[in-house]
Amino acid sequence: MKYQFFLLLVLFSVFGFCQKSKIDLKAIEKSLKKPDSPYNYEKLIFKYKGYPKSLDSIEAQYLYYGRNFKGDRISTSDDSFKSLADAFKESNFDECIRQGKILYDKDPTNLDILLVLLRAYDSKKDGNNFMHHLSQFRALTEGIKNSGDGTSEKTAYLVNSVGDEYILLNILNVGKDYVRGSKAAKDGMFDIWEKDGHKIYIKILYLDLLN
Structure with missing residues (x-):
């Protein structure tokens, strides 16, 4: 999908100065599945959906990279996402929201879905839902930005x-x-x-x- 709404990112181009953290994918997978872990998926997704601003950078990274270990991921090649993209291209934002909410429930940390919802809520001037998903988007993308410094393969x-x-x-x-x-x-x-x-x-x- 071509990102025709990157202007949204201008709204949050300034990131806090956080210590870069080495991503241990095996530890993430294990912790997300462990009921008594502070990084248990159900605990983190509850915070993410309810009050995303309360997530720290490590929690956001566990959610973002933990998506790799979830079986219900939505791909941009899936028919359901293509339908959502078509509604977006047609500027049918009511339909974007309807379909986007369904896909969000299945795959809440999918950045492609969040971007479509952000654009749709912005077009509908729905500030509450826009800011809620913006906070989620900020948390996840800041987690990506703090996964390395990009200066070498080891710190990519x-x-x-x-x-x-x-x-x-x-x-x-x-x-x-x-x-x-x-x-x-x-x-x-x-x-x-x-x-x-x-x-x-x-x-x-x-x-x-x-x-």
Whole structure:
């Protein structure tokens, strides 16, 4: 899906200065499933849905990267998402909200779905729902931004999908004047974006390759 509404990101281009945290995907998977863990999925998703501003950066990362271990993920190639995208292209924002809420209930940390809902609620001038989903979006994208510093393969930013990569690139103000190179990894793909000798490393996770 082409992101025709990146202007939304201008609203929250300033991120807090948080310590970068190394992402341990195995620990995330284990903790999300463990009932007595502070990072249990049900506990975190309750905070995320009810009061997203209460999430700290580590909790947001557990939710974002933990999505890889959920079986009910919505892909942009799914017919249900294509239908949502069609409603968006037609500026049918009532239908966007109707369909988007259904998909959100199934996959609440999906950034593509959140972006469509944000645009729809903004068009309907529904400030309460817009700000609620904006807080969720901020938490998840800040978690991505604090997954690394992008200066090397070892400290690459980690994203769940190519779509999420382009969201991150917009946040980082990486434009069309950057040249992309790619390199395969065991559990994903590195994209290296370069301009005037400056490189930004982003790793797209393909954890299904390990299963």
